[in-house]
Amino acid sequence: MTTTIAGSSKKATDGLATLNQQERTLLAPVVKWGRGVYLTIGALGAIVLVGIYAYFVQWRTGLSVTGMRDTVSWGLYITNFVFFIGISHVGALLSSILRLTGAQWRHPITRMAEAITFAALLMGALMPIIDLGRPERVLNLLLHGRLQSPILWDILSITTYLTGSTIFLLLPLIPDMALLRDKFIQAPLWRRWIYKFFSFGWRGTPEQHIRLERAMNAMAILILPVAIMVHTVVSWIFAMTLRPGWNSTIFGPYFVAGALASGAASVVLAMVVFRKMYHLEDFITVSHFKKMATLVLTLDLTYLYFNISEYVTLAYKMELTDKAVLTDLFSGSFAGMFWLTQILGLIVPAFLLVFSMIKPITWLKRIRLLRPIPLAAAAVVFLTASFAPSLLQPLTSLNLASLEFGLRIGAIILAGLFAFSLIPWLQARPIVLFVIAASLIVIQAWVKRFIIVVPVLEHPFLPNTTLAEALYRPTWVEWAITAGSMAGFLLIYFFISRMVPIVSVWETLHGRKAAEPVQGFGPALKQPATASSPEV
């Protein structure tokens, strides 16, 4: 925390005097709430309020204030829904898979991932309710629920996953809550009450440690199938229809892969932000980023593979019913978004991540033609010129259209060379590289959800009598609610990071000493927590 109210820091440290330096660093964001905290909460809260106002408008007038109509009857809300549920998968990935495979390096980042899961699930579960025409009848889902409907599967699996994830977030919090309960005695009353309640009488006895480890192991195993189920049935909302473009057998694993990729990338972003904001350089090291990079690369390539599987098999045959959607994606009105997701959103991040793992390509620096600044300038010049080709036409024998086309192609090539020339620079700054790659993957995830939902609805079996009927243009209400939900997600996430240490204190500092039961959770747990060497 950079801004600290004078005095408050002194008062806070008093109660925490018994802590060592490492513990103090990790607890600093929790015990010191400066002006920045209130400003951040205020700014995010304001965006949330705008979203709530937009929803109020929608509640009063109806969904007619959105861009959705009878042809495209789902839009941004369902896009956000799939996006958030996707992001939420990272909790299961890091807490469960890495725990079960015994990857010790996960300790400082598991809570970040679990908190993402919690916040994203809350926002994700809200989205379909916002999308309802009759939100006041939402209880009908319980009163008249029909198990044949994929929507019921969603409700069951998402509520199960939310419950499980909340438990999985709270369990490893118990010792840290107890630490705060015991040491942070200057905390306001409401926070002291929270710390007391959520430490569930933790005294740190060996017996309690064994029970906690056992519970966490059980959760790690239980949560995994639930997580896979959640995104599978989310995809089945689409795949259980007959619509060309959704009627696909691989949608389950396809969506799960996409979910894991976007979730892992979002954890990388969280790591960067928290590391910088809370000065966690000692705990989240470059080595953690490199391990995460391997994970993200694997998931990115897996998702790319699923994309290729889905589109190439359809495009090779070009069945009439698929053709309309596919041509719209490949070369029609969604082509820009489609190729951005594939190239900029998946292939470029893959290359970036690979560059972070190989030896620095120093020879690139020696090529004078490949200097970033001149190349960027040239690309900008070409692009600008392409908007006014008539100025250049007297110099050439080309017609206007081909000149414009040529200039744009030139701009793209120059931009590509510019990106290439940045490689040595990025290799020297791996964190910047990870931020770019992870951001591209997360943005890709949202755009991809959009072009999974909308183009398919724009091309029903029966042709539209007018094109206008089919076009979907989101309105300000939808954008405001979308922005509100993103801000709400960040707000919950930020608040969690200010209430409890976002890096697990006991696991990171003491967990290295404790034995980590990996295979089977019976006898291994009964051994005294001594042996085991930390993985570096």
Added chain:
Amino acid sequence: MTDQKINRREFLKLAGLGTAAAVIAAPKVGEVVGPAIRSVLRGSAHPGDSGGGNHRWLMVIDLARCDGCGACTDACSAMHMVPTGQEWIKVYKMQHVTLESSYFFPRPCMHCDNPPCVNVCPVDATYKRSDGLVLVDQDRCIGCRMCMAACPYSARYFNWAEPPHTDQELDQDYSVEMNMPHRKGVVEKCLFCPSLTKQGLLPACVSGCPMGTIFFGDENEDAVTNSLGETHRLSELLVEGAAERHLEELGTEPRVWYLPPRTMSAETQSEVNPAPHQG
């Protein structure tokens, strides 16, 4: 130790007995409790549903007769006071490829026997009745629009805002067989006019068609009638007219049959022109 063993054995015995009792009793309990809970939670099943009776309604549309005038849509909209922007029976101009001749294609709700919309409805708001009709209960619909995503025929419409009302429409008692007054935030569609067929009348679009394009009738009676008073034996009409159903390959089993824009039944043609290899 022995105590424990006995305890465990007893426990297992009890647990086994309990499970067996539960398995035997569960259906009985369910028989009593199930309907009780259902009646408490659901109230009357669907308002105004008079039941299907001993009918199996269906429609046969002779595409060769349709001139695309839209009178069916108008008659339907007048009868149901359909909110503006919706066409419960919509006339498409169809042409799949440039060399193919174009034709008009009236599309009501297909009242599928394997209805994708009913399958995906999370709250039993849209349901299949014994007389073949797929109805929507606008009292229960939550407006999730999953049925619209699932319907391959684009037959479903949503009231995105409060529909404009008339006094006459607002005076009606809501029933699933009339769907009036229209409501905001719910799905609506063609009903096959159960309120008319109950009185022995043809649905609005059928009687409204000046060309006699649309035939309507009861599969159990094996007869269909159009607005011109032509009555056909259903089974003969379907065979002789080479009837087919739209998007048959999807397996939705629609209750609307189409006679192709030209009569080209393999059977009638082979009588006129026997296939050469058979002769």
